[in-house]
Amino acid sequence: MELRHLRYFVAVADSLSFTAAAERLGVSQPPLSQQIRDLEAELGTALLWRTSRSVALTPAGTAFLVRARRILAEVEEASGEARAVGAGRTGTLDLGLTGSILAGPLGRLIRCFGERYPDVLVRLHEMPPGEQPAALHAHRTDLCFLRRPPDDPTLRVVRAWPEAVGVALPAGHPLADRAAIALGDLSGEPFVSLRLRDSRFATYLREACLAAGFAPRIMQQVVESASLVNLVAAGLGVALVPDSIGALKRPDIAYRPLAGPAPVADVCALYRAPAGAVTENFLGLLRDELGGPSGGSAAP
Structure with missing residues (x-):
């Protein structure tokens, strides 16, 4: 049994007409009729009463219709959820940072991100800079912010914003x-x-x-x-x-x-490659709001 069998059956049950169902599905009537017969053969029972003038549901067809609609609705919901996750519109974003980083523009960025992606849960993890690479490698965080990135060629680093x-x-x-x-x-x-x-x-x-x-x-x-x-x-x-x-x-x-010549306190974003869709969306917001980053590079 395949999903198309359920879709074809529901279309016929809704219209009680093979002709109307075929038009709705964009298929010809003979293959549609064959698919319904194949479904009935697999189930071992008739789902539809057919005459030359009418189509009606059998008791088995009535019961099967309820479940078929539920299954198709769940498949559609699962498909929508998968598309949302794949596009980074839902999920979680774990940020590693020191408390002082929040004194800069990061707080505003998090608020803007929440407005743009309300179904993404943003979780903040305050930790010393030395612990942030390990948190990334352990998948406890997705994106970290620190001022001097480590020498770790397995991670990607971009400058998030400049600071004096x-x-x-x-x-x-x-x-x-x-x-x-x-x-x-x-x-x-x-x-x-x-x-x-x-x-x-x-x-x-x-x-x-x-x-x-x-x-x-x-x-x-x-x-x-x-x-x-x-x-x-x-x-x-x-x-x-x-x-x-x-x-x-x-x-x-x-x-x-x-x-005169002075040190800088530029803040860098550090993440694993390849980044997930949610992380990419946050980096995109960072680029839109602060003019950077344009892309990742290996940690120096």
Whole structure:
């Protein structure tokens, strides 16, 4: 028994006419009649009473019609669901990120994605940058956002959005009078930093200081960028932080841009290849809203 047998039978049962059913199905009448006879032979019972002038359902045909309609409806529903999943219009999207990433445009992107794809469930997984590649490989996440991608040729990396690095200073700090601060001017300052063993971004910032001619005197290390400003406000040091963190205005913090050549805090999207349809749709939204990415490349 095939689905066409059910469709042909339902068409005849609905119209009680082989001629009308054949026209509705776009087939000729003799093959339609043969398909119904084949179905009855397989079932071992008559589904239709036929005369030269009329067609009627037998009791078996009446009972079979209910089930046939239900089966066809379920097949159509399953087909629609498969098409929606294949197109990325439904499903789940698991995002790995640090809390500080949400201070940038990602929150707005998630809201826009929800409006465009309301049947996709977006789940956020806050985790240190060092754990994000493993989460991708274990299929716990579909897409991760971090500032310094790992050296992993099995993953794809695209720049999600650019971001500058500035300096967070305690309010009243002598350097706060400047409109911009050169990195070398911080050589004598105590620093608070992201934890070097967890963060490639923290290591990158330390290397930028070394390139500027000094080794930063790191007094405290934390896991999250948002925690840095609390340490700065407590007077424990200065911090190099992304613009999105510096934009969180606080009266006890002075945030100043870096002058001259300076490190950057560009955010990258990291994912497995090939990406699923839901992930591709999110990357497409990222491109539409922020002008990037245009495509994936191997991690550097």
